[in-house]
Amino acid sequence: MIIKNIESKIKLASFISLFSFITSILISALVSYYAFKQISLSRQSVYILDHNNTPYQANQTDITVNRALEYKSHVNLFHSLFFTLAPDEKYIEYQMQKAMYLIDESGALQYNNLREKGFFNSILSSSAVLTVQTDSIHVDAQQKYFRYYGKQTIDRRSTTVIRSIITEGFLHDLNIRTENNGHGVLITRWKTLENKDLSHVQKTNI
Known part of the structure; x- marks a missing residue:
């Protein structure tokens, strides 16, 4: 009986x-999962101090949420830099240098072609001011493809x-x-589909 009690106690x-x-x-x-979840949530929030050292929460969003808008902004910025020029050699160099940070060798290829054709020298000699107006930018975020539509004024x-300007290319993150x-984007395989005159107005010298 004692042995059975001992066996029962051992089993218990x-x-x-x-x-x-x-x-x-x-x-x-469960504690590890909860801690990991809390850390993940905390990484999505940062706090910014204003001039009175008062903290304000700033929420971090998924990069893919606004990526299509960032693509459009990147494409627009590049075309603004590349096609906005003035009769100033240093300004042209500055614009081209800034633009080349946003594109691969396809941009440098077009730049070199224009330079060899004397395009930039003609801007200097004729005191031309070139500005560009973006009409629309079509972006396929899945295919990383874009098509740019704009107008360039040569004054x-x-x-x-x-002139009407239509270009296309791809986007590399x-x-x-x-x-x-x-934006952390690089334009690749960029080429001009259309660059033709829409109007040619002669100025009246008084």
């Missing part, structure tokens, strides 16, 4: 030990020319954003 103690062990594992797993001393490429 073993059961309690096993139950406690399993329970501790479950509790540890010379004697004439004003308006970079792993880092820099001061010179804030």
